[in-house]
Amino acid sequence: MTQRRDFIKKTLIGSAGIAVTGIGLSAKSYGSIIGANDRINVAVIGIRGRGVSHIDAWCNLKDSHNVRIKTLCDTDEQFFDPRSKTVFDRTGATPLTEWDMRRVLDDKEIDAVSFATPNHWHALGTIWACQAGKHVYVEKPSSHNIWEGRKMIEASRKYNKRIQVGFQNRSIPNVIEAMKFLHEGGIGEVYMARGLCIKPRDSFGISPDSTPPASLHYDRWLGPAPSRPYNEKRGHYNWHWFWDTGNGDTGNQGPHQFDVARWGLNKNEHPVSIFSTGGIYGINPAECAQETPNTQISVAKYKDGKILEFETRGRHSNAESSLGIKIGNVFYGSEGYLEINGGTWKAFRKQDKEPFAGSKVATAEVASLTGSSDTEHYINFLDAIKSGKDETLHCDILDGHYSSAVPFLANISYRLGGRELKFIGDSERFENDREADKMLTRVYRSPYVVPSKV
Incomplete structure (x- = not known):
């Protein structure tokens, strides 16, 4: 069995040309990255539906990649107790809960935010996070319209923050x-x-x-x-x-x-x-x-x-x-x-x-060797945070x-x-x-306005 596992890992590395950290959860390989021993504090924003998968992935990486879910955030507080229990059962630590995203982003201890909100919140939440000095993992589609997507790129580059989009196939x-x-x-x-x-x-x-x-x-x-x-x-x-x-x-x-x-x-x-x-x-x-x-x-x-x-x-x-x-x-x-x-x-x-x-x-x-595709995508995000390079992101x-x-x-x-x-x-x-051009963006409801200058 051990020979078979080694064979699969070697095959995957050779045929796909991907790094060891993109396949396994080896503490030794991950520890070779500069700063890999620093804890990464994460907030999950949007904890219903897809957010459950985000919570699961971060819990999977608690020990191997020194990740801590510090805060769970959702506009609907009915999900706080069951999701907090999940994190406690999986990690032994009880996360903070917060309905106001801005308070989460004000927390200087949080290094990265993981967005599983409805699509219309992806862009503004991501831009706010970059402005607050946080790296971002955001679900697909990356935004709600094309203009927003361009603003997200500008925010990533201006504030030098990694943004990984949840296209797990990558x-x-x-x-x-x-x-x-x-x-x-x-x-x-x-x-x-x-x-x-x-x-x-x-x-x-x-x-x-x-x-x-x-x-x-x-x-x-x-x-x-x-x-x-x-x-x-x-x-x-x-x-x-x-x-x-x-x-x-x-x-x-x-x-x-x-x-x-x-x-x-x-x-x-x-x-x-x-x-x-x-x-x-x-x-x-x-x-x-x-x-x-x-x-x-x-x-x-x-x-x-x-x-x-x-x-x-x-x-x-x-x-x-x-x-x-x-x-x-x-x-x-x-x-x-x-x-x-x-x-x-x-x-x-x-x-x-x-x-x-x-x-x-x-x-x-x-999957039995590497974890789910979700887990692999999150690992890649963490690797990019450590390296400080956008080009190391899979998406x-x-x-x-x-x-x-x-x-x-x-x-x-x-x-x-x-x-x-x-x-x-x-x-x-x-x-x-001009009719089609108007649909590249939207009219925003104050104060929730995606800024033209990020």
């Missing part, structure tokens, strides 16, 4: 291996990437406006979004399906696969055109408050003609490819194609029925911005009736389209 050894294979010409010249988000979701219904629960600081929850009465169907998790707070499934699950698609195409730039169409199907609009589409097809083209296409299917559907992909990608090249489903991939030559290359180590085996805010921008552009096209839009990447503006 830290999965098998995915790294697949990208390396594509970039080295494994299927010839890659001319098209396809992303899939097949997630059937039933109607979540409707309800009248009501009084916010006593545990919820509703004005702070709204933050930069327009003021409106509280409605339980627009709150926890359902915020994804309303334009003021979310970006639909194309901008929810979708960014992960947009990121892998752009990575495989090797495009560190914006597309020059985008088209997207769709709608809400299989649900009676009179019985569901949802605004964003549950079915959407998006096509982006880069200046060299390469194509990124993406499909969101929110109703009952078949999977695709020999791997049965529902959440994943397919790449098409001059000499064949490559399928990737989670951490498993296969490559096929032209019309061959059997793969000629693929992932060498089962995803389950990798620096610039990469996160490029990958988040594509679904944002798709949603703008969709909301403008599905018309094709021409985009000028250098200035991040549309070509002769």
